[in-house]
Amino acid sequence: MKNNLTITIIQTVLYWENIDANLSMLGQKMLSIKEETDLIVLPEMFSTGFTMNAAMLAEQTKGKTVRWMAEMAGHMNAVITGSIIVEDQNRFYNRLIWMRPDGSFETYDKRHLFGLGKEDDTYAAGSSRLMVELNGWTICPMVCYDLRFPVWARNEKDRPYDLYINVANWPERRSLHWKTLLPARAIENQCFVVGLNRVGNDGNEIYHSGDSMIIAPDGAILYHKAHDEDIFTIELSGETLEFVRRAFPFLKDQDSFKIQ
Structure with a gap:
């Protein structure tokens, strides 16, 4: 039987383009977590907010924020993940870091860049999933x-994942889409889904309502929080995941194709 997995999500305001203030604030929030947890999830661009000012704010892959993540992951004995602005070979990326307690890490570069916000004018797109x-x-x-x-x-179906995580700066004006698409990803992929969004206004006076959600493989909403900051820990059931896939073996009937 699959083990359970304990995760903690931090729905928070972010200080606009202020790396030191965000790291200090998030460090304090993490230290306030009382429960043991396997994974701590932070928002998209958690050190800066969703800014196009990459030339001023970008760090190297092993820069200050990544070193901070390594220190905090070791202290919390948990994986920490979230995205930051990274410069790599003279290109800027919205790069998710998957930091383990031992200081080793993996990365994922955001594949779909938000053209409506001109993200694609500043950042390079990733080409592979993590x-x-x-x-x-x-x-x-x-x-x-x-x-x-x-x-x-x-x-x-040949290598199904068990948990889909999406870290975001998703504006309140399109929150209906966020709250619809997250359950859809859970149902169609028969997996747990964690969608973590920030709250508050950013430096462009765009309001974010949070609406972070945790969803079971059958689409049941296990957690939803709008507007307010929150730190929430939950244990995801491996037994539930296996039951849903065994009782409703839909993945085996899917069309066979892959993005190359």
């Missing part, structure tokens, strides 16, 4: 706008 293992679970983390593209998030 699959990571934690406590016997296979996890697929993605970033914000990726949520709108189900083929990119599509589970594969």
Whole structure:
């Protein structure tokens, strides 16, 4: 039987383009977590907010924020994930970091760049998905706008993932789409889904309502929080995941294709 997985999500305001203030604030929030947890999830661009000012704010892959993540992951004895602005070979990326307690890490570059906000004018797109293992679970983390593209998030019957994570700066004006697409990803992929969004206004006076959600493989909403900051820990049931896939073996009937 698959183990359970304990995750903690931090729905928070972010200080606009202020790396030091965000790291200090998030460090304090993490230290306030009382429960033991396997994974701590932070928002998209958690050190800066969703800004196009990459030339001023970008860090190297092993820069200050990544070193901070390594220190905090070791202290919390938990994986920490979220995305930051990275410069790599003279290109800027909205890069998710998957930081383990031992200081080793994986990365995922946001594949779908938000053209409406001109993200594609500043950042380079990623070209491959990330699959990571934690406590016997296979996890697929993605970033914000990726949520709108189900083929990119599509589970594969030969190697299905168990948990889909989306970290975001998703504006309140399109929160209906966020609250609709997250359950859809859970149902169609028969997996747990964690959608973590920020709250509050950013530096462009765009309001974010949070609406972070945790959803079971059958589409049941296990957690939903709007507008307020929150730190929430939940234990995801491996038995529930296996039951849903055994009782409703839909993945085996899917069409066979892959994005090359």
